[in-house]
Amino acid sequence: MERGSWRKWVASAAVVGMLALTACGGGGNTSSSGGDDKASAASSETKTDFPKKSVNLIVPYAAGGGTDATARALAKEAEKHLGQSIAVVNKTGGGGAVGFTEGATAKPDGYTVTMVTVELTTLHHLNLTPVTYKEFKPIAQINFDPATITVRADSPWKTAQEFIDYAKAHPGEVKVGNSGPGSIWHLSAAALEKDAGLKFNHVPFDGAAPAVTALLGGHIDAVPVSPAEVKAQVDAGKLRTLAIVDDKPSDALPGVKTLEEETGIKTTYLGPWRGVVVPKDTPDDVVQVLTDAFMKAADEPAFKEYMNNNGLGIVIKDGAGFEKLMEEADQSFGELIPALGLVK
Amino acid sequence: MLLQAFFDVFQFNVIGILILGVISGIAIGSLPGLTATMGVALLLPLTFGMSAVTGVLLLIGIYFGAIYGGSISAILINTPGTPSAAATTMDGYPLAQQGHAKKALMVSTISSGVGGTISVFFLIFFAPILADWALEFSAAESFALAIFGLSIITSIAGESMVKGLITGVAGLLIATMGLDPVSGFPRFTFGEVNLMNGLNFIPVMIGLFAASEAFKSMESINFQDKVKVTLNKAGLKWPEFKRIIPTILRSTGLGTFIGMIPAAGGDVASFVSYNEAKRFSKKPEEFGKGALEGISAPEAANNATTGGAMIPLLTLGIPGDAVTAVLLGAFLVQGLQPGPLLFQNHGEVVYALFIGMILANLLIIICGLSGIRLFVKVLDVPKKYLTPTILVLCVIGSYALNNNFFDVWVMMISGIVGYFMQRYGFPASPVILALILGPMAESNLRRALVMSEGSYSIFFTRPIACTLIILAILTLFTPLFRYLWNNHKKRKANSEAI
Structure with a gap:
């Protein structure tokens, strides 16, 4: 009886100790990452012995x-x-x-x-x-x-110019998917909007892949995502990339011209x-x-x-x-x- | 080509790797916090040096194994090893408590393996058709599916509907934390970077299920375990199995379907199938107390999502969830681009993968059934050793998710909350369901409205969305109708008696 209860006491103590350790671990983690140790770093390193x-x-x-x-x-x-x-x-x-x-x-x-x-x-x-x-x-x-302008293969827009012209004539109607509010593809599309004088309907998704999926399903009109993210679909003939938004074409999508070559529009190359x-x-x-x-x-x-x-x-x-x-x-x-x- | 594929798969090293994958997958899946995604991601670099078929099959073995493995801990210690197994705790744990752990594990193993195998056949024969259909699923449909899923709270609420709804709504409120899905505004983050993407539901789940259970068993850790659960040696009998066959088939269909649509996976599928199993059951009152269908439905469904999730991945090159996103990476590293051209250019690889996937599911049945004797040993471990071990695993599991200590705090606090919830009869499952589906419902509602430029008609003019919303309303009010109907009958009987 006595021995049994002693053992259980130890077991409970171990649990409590573990919880305490957990708590300390958390504290230690924040303090060490917040620590600023300039002096030791500057003095202890010499040219040869790193790393x-x-x-x-x-x-x-x-x-x-x-x-x-x-x-x-x-x-x-x-x-x-x-x-x-x-x-x-x-x-x-x-x-x-x-x-x-x-x-x-x-x-x-x-x-x-x-x-x-x-x-x-x-x-x-x-x-x-x-x-x-x-x-x-x-x-x-x-x-x-780089960003791209990618649409469905059966969309009416065959060139970047046609796409831009349509978007200009129909402000707020072209649904452009992006990878989340404030994400890079949202900002790339916004930069194009600003520099080409357009107005898109930005549809945020939880990442680039769901946006591409929605484009394939015809639920949105275009995506600005990178060549890598649309390459499989473009190669399979389901999507069409109208332009690469960069100062040079992309190796991943040979044959697609840059936006400036296609339309003469200069924009910030955000990607x-x-x-x-x-x-x-x-x-x-x-x-x-x-x-x-x-x-x-x-x-x-x-x-x-x-x-x-x-x-x-x-x-x-x-x-x-x-x-x-x-x-x-x-x-x-x-x-x-x-x-x-x-x-x- | 098919013959070549057989030769590719039936090689000593390929089979060996597949067995290794399935076994490590089961181990990873059964540990809380170590999810299928993590297992696949961690072993991805190992595949770089392997041939395409071997490498991808190793990861597929882990993926399939982990989805099954989650049920083992769910049944034995009320701790879902993966989110997909959260629904399995509802009937699995009561069965284990009644001494039927062996039978429960057999049901889960067979359901998982059969569900997974059938879903692979769906993949083989209908992939292109199903993939086109999955693309029809847009924001409006996903919203409707999420609402349908949420309506299930009424059937998993447990003893008290009011308490179930309270915890469900609490879960939905917690799910609003984090960046607004459309405007990007940080909500209820209190300036804390760790809350920017909302509360990660896996540490919450580990806390509510595993840690709270451990805290509860600490109450009795100092008493002699006189009333130990005696393990009933009886396995699953043929008539019992025959009874669950319809459930397995129905859940497999649902699982394959939910697995292939974007952004919904095993967690959603298992809850939905559980609900449907209960709806179609002749004895819905047994659910939650240890119904075999209550295990076979979520387990067949979550393993069926694996075949389903492979459909858009292989045919379209689109990853539907986190696991398949990592798998996509594994294909790319091998120089294989999943998509329509994969079948044309690398047909032999595709066939080899199909064969490997079927084998992986058979291996789940083989490894699972032969492992049961080993798994149930967990129940023999005295509480004073088991409880601290579970708590240590809770901490490690929550930390390992993101290597972030914040998640450990979330787990701890959820554990304490879960302890009191359990004590006062508030069920934990609705919280998890709400945390999974809340963000899905919200972001898709908002996204659909952005697409329709603010018009709500998008939810009623699209047939799939409309059907799902009607089903949701029916599910939500079924208990009420049933109550009114019963009252009506009783009154009628009374008046007749008079």
Whole structure:
């Protein structure tokens, strides 16, 4: 009897202890990620000994998604050039904001690298997070996907000009699907609206795939999504891409001209991009090591093959080039988002 | 070509990988928090080095296995391993409590395997027709389906309709948290980034079912377990199986159908099938107390959604849910683009996958039935060990979802709320149903109205939408009609007696 009750007491204590640990874990998590450890990072790193241990790559989106898969493919190649393993850590939530925050507030020693996306330059304009691109130091850009104008194969619009003309004559009638309010495809369509003097009926979906599905079903009239997201349907003859909204055609959809070639309309080329960054106080020599490794990784045949198989656009830029892209994107979105009435 | 496909599949390593996939899928599915999507996503990089057929079949094995695996923990410890198994707890757990765990698991295993297999045949023979039909499903139809799903609250409310409706409405209110689906305005987020996309319903589910159950068993952890449930060795008998065959077939049809339409998956299908099984049952009063149909309906349906979900993926290249989105990635990595051209250009791969999918479902039956003896051992574990283990799993499962500690807090708080709900007789299932369907109903209502430029006629002029809304109204008021009818009969009987 006595022995039995003693054992049960221990079991209950273990449960209580576990709960307490859980609680502490939560507290510890927030405090460590909020910690700012500039001094130690600046002094402890010298030019030669980085990296001494494995590097974490934060991915702000769920495992299995496009950004995650790209990050894993890139990390696999970058490991060879870095001489250390790279662990991909998915930190999801807040449409990317949770991962961005985690990456920005990580110890600036180069051991926490973050895969950032175009949302880094949109979310703060939408007042959804305080984090901006200025809190990071860019390592390398690896991808950019342009917008398209894609319609059903049996739609009356055979050229981009016909589409634009119809939309101009019927303001607010053309239903353009996007991947969510304030999402990149919503903003791309809005930029086209502004620059071509059109008015669309924006229909928000929960991601690009449902929007393409709705277009296939004939429930909407057009989608602005990337070549990769419509390629299968275009190849199968179910959808037709009228134009690529970029300064050059896309490898994924050969034969489709750019919007400017088709119609002469100049617009801001907004589309999703991906790149690798570190917290802004990371020492320059560490940044250099990482830049070398990731730039070389992005140039590896295996990585290029992965990108091509997925129809993703390869655009590789070093830190300075990536910085410029983020700056320009941030500025465009800063004008576009308030004009759309999306700011709270 | 078919012969070639047989040779491709019936190879030692392919079969081995498939068995590995199904078994690990079952394990992943039975652990709360580890969902089918996560299992497939985590093993995706492993497939990069494999051949197309082997790699994709590994992931398919995990997917199918995980959807089945969720029922094991749902039945044994009242903890749905995946959202798809939430409906299975309603009759599975009572059966296990009555000592019929073995029978309950047999029903779930056979229903899952049969449902899955039939859905693959739907995929093989009707995929192109069904895919075109699935495209008819737009925002208005999805809204109507969600409303139909919500009307099911009346049949899963349990003992008290009022309490069921209260928890259902509470769930709907919680579901409004997060970004507005049309304007993007953050609602009830209190400036918290983690709430931007609303409350993730999986930690809520783990809390309401698993953690609350663990908290409850802590009350009695210090007492000797005198009244232990004695395991009834009797398995499923032939007459019993014969009785559930119609339920399995009906649920398989519903599951395949719901699986192939965009944005609705096993979770919706299992609740809808449960409701239909109850509607068609001669003894609806047995539901919730341990009806075999109450297990076979959700389990046949959620495994049938797997074949259904593959229909738009393979024929159109469109992923209908998170799992198939990851599977799409697996195809692309292999240089295969799902869509109409896949059948033309890589017919042998498609046939090999079909054969593999049927095998995966048979393996579920084989692994499941032979594993039952092992699974039921969980019931022999004394509470003082089982309870802390379940709580640890709750924490790990909620954290593993997004590697985000916020979800663990959500799980903990839901667990405490769930404990008091259980104590005062408020059912948890309506909350989960509302959390799954609330956002679906809202975003599709708003989307449909954007498409129709504000006209509500879109819900009544489209035949599928209109039918579903009528069904929803019927379902919602059936209990009321039945009550009035019974009263009427009683009064008539009384007056005749007088």
